[in-house]
Amino acid sequence: MRIAIAIAVLLLVAAPAAAGQRTATFSVPDMTCPLCPATVTTAIKHLDGIVSVSTDLNAKTATVVFDDGKTSPAAIADASTNAGYAAALVNEQ
Numbered sequence: 001m002r003i004a005i006a007i008a009v010l011l012l013v014a015a016p017a018a019a020g021q022r023t024a025t026f027s028v029p030d031m032t033c034p035l036c037p038a039t040v041t042t043a044i045k046h047l048d049g050i051v052s053v054s055t056d057l058n059a060k061t062a063t064v065v066f067d068d069g070k071t072s073p074a075a076i077a078d079a080s081t082n083a084g085y086a087a088a089l090v091n092e093q
Contacts, residue, residue: 020069021051026062026087028080031055036085037062043083047071062087 028040037055040062044053049070054063064076073089080087 020067021065022068022092023063023065024073024076024092025090026064026073026077026080027060027090028055028062028085028087029060030085031057031060033057039083040080040085040087043079043085044076047075047079050076061090 028036031037031040034057037057041053041055044050044062044064047066047070049067051065051067053065055061056063062080066076073092077087077089
């Protein structure tokens with residue numbers, strides 16, 4: 001019985017740390033020059049809950065790791081779009 005309680009407590013303590021982290025990839029077709037990825041990255045990083053942003057000029061994508069309790073793919077796409085670079089969700093994990 002004590003072991004079951006200890007396991008339950010450990011699962012409850014560990015779950016919130018990993019549960020909210022997600023990865024999303026966005027198509028950002030308007031990135032055409034070397035400065036575009038920096039603008040997209042900066043716009044997205046201003047959102048609360050962003051862990052990391054990786055842009056690829058050649059693939060015209062942005063891959064974002066974020067806390068889904070603090071932001072959403074829609075908010076990330078809006079941040080890029082508001083900076084002048086329309087973004088569309090391609091994949092979310």
